Amino acid sequence: xxPQEKAALIARLDRTDFLLVLSRExxxxxxxxxxxxxxxxxxx
Numbered sequence: 481x482x483p484q485e486k487a488a489l490i491a492r493l494d495r496t497d498f499l500l501v502l503s504r505e506x507x508x509x510x511x512x513x514x515x516x517x518x519x520x521x522x523x524x
Contacts (some may be wrong), residue, residue, distance in 0.1 A: 481511065484498065484499070484509065
């Protein structure tokens with residue numbers, strides 16, 4: 481997995497513009513493991 485800051489540099493964008501492009505393209509910026517999320521939610 482590549483950090484957002486590094487990916488933005490590769491794309492020759494600042495991080496804000498990079499995140500805006502990802503949003504426009506409907507690309508998730510957070511990796512969520514469903515099993516981990518279920519465990520967290522079950523804890524209350």
